[in-house]
Amino acid sequence: MKKKVLVILCAALIAALALGLTACGGGSGSGENGEVYVYSLGDYIDPDLVSVFEEETGIKVILDTFDTNEEMYPVVAKNTVSYDVICTSDYMIERMMGEGLLQEIDHANLPNLSNMMPEYLDMADSFDPGNKYAIPHTWGTLGIMYNSDNIPEGALTSWNDLWDEKYEQQIVMPDSMRDNYAIALRALGYSINSVDENELIEATQLMIDQKPLVYKYANDSARDMAIGGSADIAVVWSGEVLYSRADNESLRFVIPKEGSEEFLDMWAIPAAAKNKKNAEAWINFMLDQDTAVTNYEYLTYTIPNTAVYDYVSENPEDLAVVFPEDSVIANCEMLHSLGAANDDLYSSYWKQFKAE
Secondary structure (H helix, E strand, C coil), X not given: CCCCHHHHHHHHHHHHHHHHHHHCCCCCCCECCEEEEEEEECCCCCHHHHHHHHHHHCCEEEEEEECCHHHHHHHHXXXXXXXXXXXXXXHHHHHHHHCXXXXXXXXXXXXXXXXXXXXXXXXXXXXXXXXXXXXXXXXXXXXXEEECCCCCCCCCCCHHHHHCHHHCCCEEECCCHHHHHHHHHHHCCCCCCCCCHHHHHHHHXXXXXXXHHEEEECCCCHHHHHHHCCCCEEEEEHHHHHHXXXXXXXXXXXXXXXCCEEXXXXXXXECCCCCHHHHXXXXXXXXXXXXXXXXXXHHCCECCEHHHHHHHCCCHHHHHHHCCCHHXXXXXXXXXXXXXXXXXHHHHHHHHHHHC
């Protein structure tokens, strides 16, 4: 997910101050209609929208951010801080539902739910029947961004192209266990959620074989290396592409023919939330058409709102990235929660890969 370092540092400082005030009993900042504690993946909301929500509702927003789902999980699971609404990823939603850490959302309090594109609600329905526990915020897929000044347009079509020795030291790969395994497993023709140990062994060896070709393993900085020309190829999320093209028009993006990993990041309400109605007011606000378009302009990630689709439709080149064809989406998979034993299995082979 896209990060703007300055914004994150500011958000972290604000969060620390907010938590400090809370610990000191400083409740004088409450809005006229109470407050809502929001815990979100970092830099996922246009900061101006917080003020708009507060003005429209009279509800004070206390916004904290986290970098990874795994960082968020123990905070909510242990109720270290009592958050009212969280934004986290599909597989983590699935895990938290199974552990009773989320409560049902009252759709009667979400009139703007009608603005959502139904196909994305259907995606979420596959692990959250009836969209009872979570509502999509953004969608995206993992793909290959490359510099067409140095690599002919259309030359990269497969994950297996990232094992071609002619691209030695020109490739930036994710520094993420599940994402790297998703790529290797798909390159081999397997599911990104495979728990077959033989398939994981094969994928681990494939990742080890690629190491000499990789310039760097990185997450948020991958796009910057592609923009600046440090590397010709970077594996990035689709939401990074339009942002990157604004600074380097030569960059192209492809979702490999084998298919890829897709994600839904979603709004949900923790079971321990103290301000459920305010949390639902926040979710409803994020589903508003004007809010969605404003947030899309800030994020450039797919926000599955009909107003965003209409807005992006004015530029067919952008549309192909933000809302790819159904055939592309049909060839993608979401990560699923695999359970503790299989998490340990992945971790053991990931450590082996890292050690080589």
